[in-house]
Amino acid sequence: MKILVTGSNGLLGQKLITLLTAQENCQVIGTARGQNRLKGDFANFEYRSLDVTDAQAVEAIVSEMRPDAVIHTAAMTNVDECESKQAECRQLNVEAVRYLADSCAKHGVFLLHLSTDFIFDGTAGPYKEDVPASPISFYGQSKADAEQVVIQQAGLQWAIARTILVYGIAQDMSRSNIVLWVKKSLEDGKTIQVVDDQWRTPTLAEDLAMGCWLIVKHKAEGIFNISGEELLTPYEMAQQTAAFFGLSTDTMIRTDSSKFTQPAKRPPRTGFDITKAKTVLGYAPHTFREGIAILAEQVAAQQS
Numbered sequence: 627m628k629i630l631v632t633g634s635n636g637l638l639g640q641k642l643i644t645l646l647t648a649q650e651n652c653q654v655i656g657t658a659r660g661q662n663r664l665k666g667d668f669a670n671f672e673y674r675s676l677d678v679t680d681a682q683a684v685e686a687i688v689s690e691m692r693p694d695a696v697i698h699t700a701a702m703t704n705v706d707e708c709e710s711k712q713a714e715c716r717q718l719n720v721e722a723v724r725y726l727a728d729s730c731a732k733h734g735v736f737l738l739h740l741s742t743d744f745i746f747d748g749t750a751g752p753y754k755e756d757v758p759a760s761p762i763s764f765y766g767q768s769k770a771d772a773e774q775v776v777i778q779q780a781g782l783q784w785a786i787a788r789t790i791l792v793y794g795i796a797q798d799m800s801r802s803n804i805v806l807w808v809k810k811s812l813e814d815g816k817t818i819q820v821v822d823d824q825w826r827t828p829t830l831a832e833d834l835a836m837g838c839w840l841i842v843k844h845k846a847e848g849i850f851n852i853s854g855e856e857l858l859t860p861y862e863m864a865q866q867t868a869a870f871f872g873l874s875t876d877t878m879i880r881t882d883s884s885k886f887t888q889p890a891k892r893p894p895r896t897g898f899d900i901t902k903a904k905t906v907l908g909y910a911p912h913t914f915r916e917g918i919a920i921l922a923e924q925v926a927a928q929q930s
């Protein structure tokens with residue numbers, strides 16, 4: 627099976643390259659902006675530079691490579707930046723998806739698109755797959771619009787994997803995540819305020835990559851919730867992170883969303899019901915504690 631991954635320098639992208647190249651009979655094309663930042667020797671792997679906002683470049687690579695499937699991970703994932711750079715956000719999070727959906731439909735390629743809990747307003751989590759979108763941020767709106775682009779593309783064989791608060795470690799990361807920033811801040815004795823009135827089902831990046839592979843392997847069509855299973859607040863996640871690494875929580879302040887605000891609104895209570903992915907795909911995510919342990923091993927390996 628030949629699989630093309632967009633955004634292969636990102637957290638999910640790197641985990642996908644690692645997982646897919648370890649599968650038998652899997653040929654993998656990693657694509658990202660500029661140079662490949664993922665070091666290592668991977669079997670049946672080829673890297674191509676691809677800016678997904680370039681419609682001609684998207685069509686050229688899909689028609690040349692003729693993959694069986696595209697996994698589209700590239701996106702503007704800085705939620706606050708999406709609020710201040712709205713045109714850029716739409717170009718990357720919506721228009722680029724249109725280019726990919728067009729090319730995939732034209733060449734008979736299965737498209738797996740990555741989406742988010744931020745398409746919801748967070749008043750009714752945990753969510754199942756069939757709840758209508760109700761975004762409260764520009765990022766959330768862009769991802770909800772992108773889903774519609776995929777769903778409405780004529781002649782396209784598609785799936786959407788929705789995920790939540792992804793954590794893990796990769797090489798040269800362009801964005802941090804809750805486990806990494808809590809660990810680093812507490813190690814540095816830096817004061818952090820962490821909210822205890824938002825709820826998420828955080829997702830280990832390796833689990834998300836596995837969920838994507840299961841979808842593509844089975845060419846399972848439709849929307850799938852691919853996240854962790856435990857509904858936790860960021861404060862609970864931060865406490866578990868501190869406990870795992872034996873870090874003092876003296877500089878960690880428990881707060882709530884009325885006092886801790888970010889430029890883009892965050893939905894209060896999301897979380898996913900992952901019954902469909904478990905039943906249809908055999909998806910089986912790690913617990914949050916197991917996930918931290920996996921990340922910790924990788925941090926130790928990077929440091930040795």
Ligand SMILES: NC(=O)C1=CN([C@@H]2O[C@H](COP(=O)(O)OP(=O)(O)OC[C@H]3O[C@@H](n4cnc5c(N)ncnc54)[C@H](OP(=O)(O)O)[C@@H]3O)[C@@H](O)[C@H]2O)C=CC1
Nearest residue numbers: 633635636637638677678700701703740742789791792800
């Ligand atoms: N991280 C999370 O908590 C969540 C993520 N998601 C979704 O999952 C997907 C993967 O996220 P994740 O891997 O964590 O995000 P990352 O930010 O780690 O990766 C996104 C990648 O997209 C790349 N990119 C940006 N612009 C372009 C472009 N024009 N052409 C090609 N590549 C580009 C970035 O490149 P560069 O590194 O060079 O900037 C980056 O490597 C996204 O679609 C996101 O919306 C959904 C819910 C939660």
Ligand SMILES: Cc1cn([C@H]2C[C@H](O)[C@@H](COP(=O)(O)OP(=O)(O)O[C@H]3O[C@@H](C)C(=O)[C@@H](O)[C@H]3O)O2)c(=O)[nH]c1=O
Nearest residue numbers: 703705742743744789790791792804819820821824860
């Ligand atoms: C930075 C920060 C965040 N938080 C909380 C708010 C939030 O619920 C949670 C994570 O905040 P972050 O800013 O790290 O991440 P955030 O941008 O909220 O993460 C989102 O990313 C996009 C891409 C998604 O699609 C979503 O699923 C979601 O995971 O932690 C604090 O309590 N204190 C802090 O200092």
